[in-house]
Amino acid sequence: MFFNHLPTNFAALEVGQHLYWQIGNIRLHGQVFLTSWILLGALLVFISLGTKKMENDPKGMQNLLEFLWDYIRDLARTQIGEKVYRDWMPFIGTLFLFVFVSNWGGALIPWRLIKLPSGELGAPTADINTTIALALLVSLSYFYAGLSNKGWRYFEYYVHPTPIMLPFKILEDFTKPLSLSFRLFGNILADELVVGVLVFLVPLVLPIPVMFLGLFTSAIQALIFATLAAYYIGEAVEEHH
Template identity: 60%
Template sequence: MNIFMFSNLSFIEIKFSLLYEVGQHFYWSILGFQMHGQVLINTWIVIFIIVVLGIYTTRNLSMVPEGKQSFIEFVTEFIRDISKTQIGEKEYLKWVPYLGTIFLFIFVSNWSGALIPWKIIELPNGELGAPTNDMCNTTAGLAILTSLSYFYAGLRKRGVSYFTKYVQPTPLLLPINILEDFTKPLSLSFRLFGNILADELVVAVLVSLVPLVIPIPLIFLGLFTSGIQALIFATLSGSYIGEAMEGHH
């Protein structure tokens, strides 16, 4: 009996360890806090890329867009359409910056993991990769930020009456409605983390086995799925925000 309980406990600990952290990592100790060095490096690289592209594509704007200005205006209109579809015409403009930031950060992060050979950069421990393949530091953080955003949107638009959604259509659904708010960030973070991590693992394994031919189409497939994951995250975030402001009908 004791052996059985010990084996179950060990299995649970192993599952939790895999869930919390996949692969080897290195940390910085700053003011007594352990900080995930890889995620910080990768995140600032992604932010730098976005800032540089933003500055480059918005310099010397003209009334007749062409070239790089046409590209950035297409991206902006694409994000505005997502916001308008999910939130509605009255409120969507206020949320375009947030949804645009979320979409661009995830998109560039995912593509950086698929295109940049991070493994050639040697670290004291661990290896670099897309920021979005780390659940606890990146994808969970983005999901919690979305949760805070739709709580803020609901309270700002509907006031205290926002909390009446938990007892609709019947007070018997109160526990389920509360649980729903916990499952939303979990589903967002697990979906993004799982897809990006799986893509990087599959490509890494195939590159080591067949380094020339087979990985190429998988890399293109990874780029496509990475873009889809950014779109799904931004779309669901907008949907949750729109639902919080409109309430249940």
């Protein structure tokens, strides 16, 4: 399975091709880890530079990081509530930063210039494994949040206004991770495909507005993912009266 440089295969080759890493008898999508390591490395470098010398009177990068922190705190506080948002803020913030950095990194960096033997580098969130992993983490988190905050009373939520809701609420536990993962995956993949196909068809000018639209979608998707995760956790810890 080698990369074919024929332009007619340009778009065709991008979809569903992976750089496989074989470790023992498990197989990994190497390109997902490569891009995520590069992007997360850049994020961590940026954050450690920004938090190296923090002052009461913020300057430069500290301002940006404090703005980001404040943004994430507001997000977590409005969705989860004053009482427990502190416990979940790092998780919500990590989801937001991971998805945002992955989406924007995938859209902004010209990964195509780096040739792989198979598949190609791109946004880690355009791989279904990543989005399902994130969505399952969210599911586990809201179960854990509900059970640790309310104990067995968490299950009152399932029959909350009336017991008729029980099947729907159980169904929701499956649809929540499904919709979370597929929304993110679909949006980012679609954006990459649209840009790829447009670049292939009209290499000049025309893809640029679509690229901007892609950046917008990417940011919105990160916000949506983090907000929904926080909302689910908030729903689980909410006290019914």
